[in-house]
Amino acid sequence: MFKSKKAVVLSSGGLDSSTVLALAADQGFAIYSLSFDYGQRHVCEIRAAEKVAAAAGAERHLVTRVDLKPIGGSALTDDIAVPKARSECLMAQTIPVTYVPARNTIFLSYALAWAEVLGAWDIFIGVNAVDYSGYPDCRPEYILAFETMANLATKSAIEGKGRYRIHTPLIDMTKAQIILAGIALGVDYGMTHSCYDPSPQGLACGGCDSCILRKNGFATAGVPDPTAYAP
Secondary structure (H helix, E strand, C coil): CCCCCEEEEECCCCHHHHHHHHHHHHCCCEEEEEEEECCCCCCCHHHHHHHHHHHCCCCEEEEEECCCCCCCCCCCCCCCCCCECCCHHHHCCCCCCCCCCCHHHHHHHHHHHHHHHHCCCEEECCCCCCCCCCCHHHCHHHHHHHHHHHHHHCHHHHCCCCCCEEECCCCCCCHHHHHHHHHHCCCCHHHCCCCCCCCCCCCECCCEHHHHHHHHHHHHHCCCCCCCECC
């Protein structure tokens, strides 16, 4: 069926972004999936994003290279240890070292550029402000600020052809609610990857913040966790 609406969906291949992709497709959008090879230690997430995009029937899945490794400053792009075995209470105390400086601003800027070329007015991102991540660029006020900027900084918006909207359907949902929403839409979470510090074989470590939030989400939702964990 022809879909007249196009949407750029930021996809990491993780649980949240894969759910967002399914939600956007369910709303009738033609999906243009966008992933980044940015020098992250968990680069295997890109393969997961490709699988998810294909399974969802995306019009295109674009992987673009933005090397943040020389900038560093994050456990995901630098020689900094990934925190392990932390409680959610401990996670909530500070912004974690897995924060990548300005990452969502960079990613959303690329998504905006592609959306303008595609003639798409909708961008989806899987940020979440309930299950704690500690990232300042996952807050509603940040998303609103970026959306305002997008409509001030683009030729298409200034010419009055439309208005850009940044969709954050998961922003007020718990991890368990996200999982249940995805299950209802047929998301195969066995294809997704969330771990910050996987094994060389791509197996999840089970101990990083992302793995713990994911495991707790499946447990709370009462859904079997399909993640392949390292021994």
